[in-house]
Amino acid sequence: MNRIVRKFINEAILDGKQAVVVGTGKSGLAAARLLDVLGARVRVVDRDESVTEAKLGPLAGKAELVVGPHEKGHFADADVIVLSPGVPVRKLAPVLEGVPARNVVSELEFASWFIEAPILAVTGSNGKTTTTTLISEILEKAGRRVFTGGNIGVPLCEYLLDMEPAEIIVLEVSSFQLQNCLRFKPHVGLFLNFSANHLDYHADLDEYLDAKLHLFSRMGPEDIALLHESLHPLLDGRSFTEAHIEWFGPTNRFEAPHLLGEHNRSNVEAAWQAVKRFGVSEEQAAEAIRDFRPLPHRIEPVAERNGVLYVNDSKATTLDAAEAAVHAFERPVRILMGGVWKGGDVAKFAEGIKGRVAAVGLFGGSREILEPELARHFSVTWDETLTEAVRRQAGLAAPGDVVLLSPATSSFDQYHNMAERGADFKRAVEGLHD
Incomplete structure (x- = not known):
């Protein structure tokens, strides 16, 4: 515990102050623990009604837990409100009416x-x-x-x-x-x-x-x-x-x-x-x-089978990231894309990968956004799951090709996170027969 934290404790700067932490992810719970150590009264609020006291860990029974839709009363008495990273402040605006903006900060701040x-x-x-x-x-x-x-x-x-x-x-x-x-x-x-x-x-x-x-x-x-x-x-x-x-x-x-x-x-x-x-x-x-070696799910070579290189770039959740991944290879690329759309210019993306992409294999969500433009320039297929898309592209690939998972979307249509999506890609590649 550092000098400034001890100063807050010794001088009782936050003693008895009401703190509200929004969200029960890692950052929110860490902020709640720190506020408790500093002497604040801690209320943790989360829209997810399935969250229980057990989620609070050492603060269970000590911090107040409120679940369900946010209400003005949850925040009206707050001296400081700490937001977890995934909580958009604009969506909280109706319940934060009258709360000074300086009282609302991120965990990082x-x-x-x-x-x-x-x-x-x-x-x-x-x-x-x-x-x-x-x-x-x-x-x-x-x-x-x-x-x-x-x-x-x-x-x-x-x-x-x-x-x-x-x-x-x-x-x-x-x-x-x-x-x-x-x-x-x-x-x-x-x-x-x-x-x-x-x-x-x-x-x-x-x-x-x-x-x-x-x-x-x-x-x-x-x-x-x-x-x-x-x-x-x-x-x-x-x-x-x-x-x-x-x-x-x-x-x-x-x-x-x-x-x-x-x-x-x-x-x-x-x-x-x-x-x-x-x-x-x-x-x-x-x-x-x-x-230095690349981190998992970031242009990560998985295997080479029959002269075809399989690469996991599940972390590419934007069109720009996917385009950068395509340009990392001098070999023809069969790119696997799909998931929850986060925005971007598909026409510009298509222009940026011309001459480098042999085919586009779509899977899961965002087909209606990606396919109309990409089909104007490339051979495009769609499969419901990533495993099916991997198998299809493996069957079509020629020696020297790259089958690249670089989805340009978030993973939340079929997966909990991008790491789970990347792991599924690896399993699909391991399941291919030479």
Whole structure:
């Protein structure tokens, strides 16, 4: 437990204050635990009526649990309201009427009040987890003591409660987390790219971009904003930070044999530009980058059968991510797509993959959105399940082809998450007969 947390406890800053935590996911429960330690009265609310006291763990019987539709009375007495990342504040607007906006914060914002170590934060529509993990591996191999978390792994509130202090805090941050940040301030902020995404959560692209830019809004001239060169049209002439701005793009500076595609050359360069601010040498970075392997479900080779390579890119939940995956290969690609639609320009996507895609195998949801445009340019089939789509494309593939699961959608039509979808793809590939 760090010095600032102890200060809050010793000075009873939150003693007796009413805190409301919205959501019972990992982040929400970590925030509830921290609020309890700080002396606040904790109420946890969740729309899911199946949530029971057991979900609260050590807070069961101590924190108040309210399930079912949110009501004004759940929030009217709150001194602070902490939102889990998956809770859109605009959908709470009717029940938050009269509550000062400064009282409503994300778990990331709340935890950041207690952080003393410099923060290195990574955002973007695609590639956040790979880049964040690569940054942490470089720093750790260079001998730095690092905490890695935020939108991946361990919530920041949990770090404050249960982990040894780190020299550097490396965070993946999503638009969900950033939208309700007021004072969150990294020393280095990294914006990898921007494309249509999460339009099932945000009202529109402008709201989505504004949320991303919250990352930089409290940074000062002593801080560094690293921005991908593709963001020039969006950000040139726009006042969004007082940080020192530097731009980056793909380079061949480092050998990264396990990270395929131009987008990963950008991610590698971004990681280098970030870590060198913390005293890492180019030689130290090069060694870590050379050894780094892609995370599961991110352009992950699964098997090669009869000359056909099967690749799991289940994490590609946007059209831009799927296009980047297609361009990672010099071989003809048979791309598997389908799931819950999150937005994007299918016609632009089709133009971007022409000449590289041999066929499109659709499965599950979003057929009505994807098929009309893609069928104008490619051979398109549809199967109800991913396993059926894998079998079909395996039967049609020629030696030298790539069968690529890069769905460009979320997984929630048939799976609990993208990892479950990726695991199903692997099972389907394992079930193929040579």
